[in-house]
Structures are given as structure tokens and as C-alpha cells.
Amino acid sequence: MSNPSTNDPVSELAGLLRGRRTVVLTGAGCSTESGIPDYRGEGSRERAKNPMQWRSFRDDAVLRRRYWARAFVGWERFGRARPNEAHLALAELESRGAVRGIITQNVDRLHRAAGSKKVVELHGALAEVRCLGCGAFEDRDSVQRRLAEKNPGWLASTAELAPDGDAELGQDFERFVIVACQRCGGVIRPNVVFFGEGVPRPILESAWAVFDEADVLLVVGSSLAVFSGFRFVKKAASRAMPVGIVNRGETRGDPSARVLVDGRAGHVLPRLLTLLE
Ligand SMILES: [Zn+2]
Structure with a gap:
């Protein structure tokens, strides 16, 4: 473990998050292991x-x-549908104070079911x-x-x-x-929020309030194809706020990411939780 970052992106991600206040942005890939399919396909950016x-x-x-x-x-x-290991790990990180809040693109309410308290549902x-x-x-x-x-x-x-x-x-x-x-x-x-609708302003304001409390952004299970989520990566990049991404396949935010982990959320996040103990 002299230099874990050279081999293990999850260790590298733990290093990025350690001691920082994290805001998490989650997408469909966070819920696929709960049996909710990702309509863009794993890693795909197609609608x-x-x-x-x-x-x-x-x-x-x-x-x-x-x-x-x-x-x-x-x-x-x-x-x-029930929360999976990824939801549970994020709830645990919030209870430890490491995660300050979750902004989710998912409409399944599984973060709340897992015990997360501060959750902004971008798409209702x-x-x-x-x-x-x-x-x-x-x-x-x-x-x-x-x-x-x-x-x-x-x-x-x-x-x-x-x-x-x-x-x-x-x-x-x-x-x-x-x-x-x-x-x-x-x-x-x-x-x-249907396609062709925008995120309601009060919801977006709540999301920015959570975002502003953090000093690192962790993206979980989103290809960032939709602007409602991608805007947070853009903002982070404009502030030189570090970004970590856990997703299967490439994302639109990859060029802005300090650490990229190509993997399933339900597999990566429990490991991350252990590494951050
Ligand atoms: Zn009515």
C-alpha cells in the first residue's frame, strides 16, 4: 500500500474524498442493481x-x-424495488458526516429508503x-x-x-x-420531470445549496448525458472543485474528473466505504 493510487482507482478515489465534504450526484447506474434498468444502457449515452x-x-x-x-x-x-449496496454505503457515509448530501437524477426514492437524509430529487x-x-x-x-x-x-x-x-x-x-x-x-x-420539462426552480436551488456545502463532487452511476446532472460537473470544473466518477463506461464528465472508477456502483461503493473507515 505504499502507493495504492498507481494500481487501484478505488483507493485513489478514497484518497480524493478523505477529509473533504462530499456532495454526491447519482444516476440510473446507482439503481440498476436494485433491478431498475438503466434506459441508456450501461455506459451508453444513447437516449x-x-x-x-x-x-x-x-x-x-x-x-x-x-x-x-x-x-x-x-x-x-x-x-x-429495494436499496442496494450502493445506496446503503452512501447513507452510511452521510451518517459519518463525509457525505453532505445527495443530488439524484433517479425517481425511485431508494436513497431515502436506504436512510439517506439530505436528498434532492432533481427529477421528482x-x-x-x-x-x-x-x-x-x-x-x-x-x-x-x-x-x-x-x-x-x-x-x-x-x-x-x-x-x-x-x-x-x-x-x-x-x-x-x-x-x-x-x-x-x-x-x-x-x-x-418528463423529457421536455425543466427541473423546477426550487428543486434546483435546493440542489445548489447542497452542492455549495461541499468541496468535492462524487458522481455515481450516471453517464451525464442529461444536462440536469452534467451542470454540476461543469460548475465543479469552473471552481476547480475536484470530481470523482464511478460509472460503468465513459461519461461526458470524464475530462473533468480527477479520479475515474469504471465499475458497478454496488461493487465499488462498499469498498470505498471500507477504505474510508
Ligand atoms: Zn385536482
């Missing part, structure tokens, strides 16, 4: 073929019906639904129960899960019955 656009959801009742039909099936698995959370009319919130589980009542037998279809809790159906989604806001009868939406 999903046809992600739901916000304007389509808002303006097209047919697409909205299809969205909910797929989400209804997808939630059965997505809603039961699928666990919440809100009304486009009156703004009322409803738990996704509650919406799921209402959808199940209206669509008995629907879940019998098998489904391939897509990353936003969406799923491919072998069924005729036009028969699917959607539900409305319980308070005003308005159109409901998942409380997530």
Missing part, C-alpha cells in the same frame, strides 16, 4: 428510443392513457402523483389501488419493465380505464 415527452402527456389523452396503462403494470415491480419521484388542475398530491400506491379497481385482471399480463416504471404491454391499452384527481376530477400526472 431511450421513445421517452414520453411532457407535451405529449399533457396534450394527448391517448398517449396519457397508454402511459398510465404501462405505468400501472410497471409499478408492481418498480414500487417494490414516481411515488407521488399530483393534479394538473388543483395541485393536490396523492401517493402512487393509492393511485395504484384505484387503477386496480377500475381495471380488474389487467395485471395478469407479463411486462418488461422500462426505467421510468413504464412497461411494454401485450394488451390493448385503449380499454384501460384511467383515474382522475379525487379532489377536483382533474388530470393527474406522476410527480416527475
